[in-house]
Amino acid sequence: MNKGEKIGKLDRLIKIQRRTLVENATGERVESWSDLLSVWSNVKYAKTEIREEDMNGAIYYTNRITFEIRKTDITERDRIQYNSFNWDIIRVTEDGRGGRMFIEVQKTEG
Numbered sequence: 001m002n003k004g005e006k007i008g009k010l011d012r013l014i015k016i017q018r019r020t021l022v023e024n025a026t027g028e029r030v031e032s033w034s035d036l037l038s039v040w041s042n043v044k045y046a047k048t049e050i051r052e053e054d055m056n057g058a059i060y061y062t063n064r065i066t067f068e069i070r071k072t073d074i075t076e077r078d079r080i081q082y083n084s085f086n087w088d089i090i091r092v093t094e095d096g097r098g099g100r101m102f103i104e105v106q107k108t109e110g
Contacts, residue, residue: 010040014067015081016074033086036078042068043082067103080105 017033024030043065050062065087067080071094080087080103087105094101 009042010069012041012043012067012082013038014041014069016072017079017081017086019077019079033079035081036074037072039069039072041082044068062106064104064106067105069101069103071099071101074101074103 015038016036018036020032020034021029022032044067046064046066050064052060052062054060065082067082074089074092076089076092078089080089085107087107089103089105091104092101093104
């Protein structure tokens with residue numbers, strides 16, 4: 001953050017993580033997540049959660065959140081760590097002026 005810059009509503013610190021493939025002890029390539037950067041964010045919770053049932057009768061609840069951050073190079077292949085949970089990024093959009101990004105994420109619990 002620049003000295004004297006006001007963060008306004010960007011009052012929640014989040015971690016952005018990037019997926020990589022690493023080789024395990026047996027030579028298999030496995031998914032691993034590493035911290036890419038920490039940024040300040042405005043967090044907007046959805047008013048409702050989505051309830052779904054799979055073919056086996058298991059019920060899953062999906063919560064959605066939108067994070068507003070300053071512009072960076074994250075994509076839908078990355079994820080966000082916030083409040084001890086990992087959130088899958090489903091959409092990244094910009095405000096049109098190039099200064100802010102809006103990241104829609106979801107977390108599914110079963």
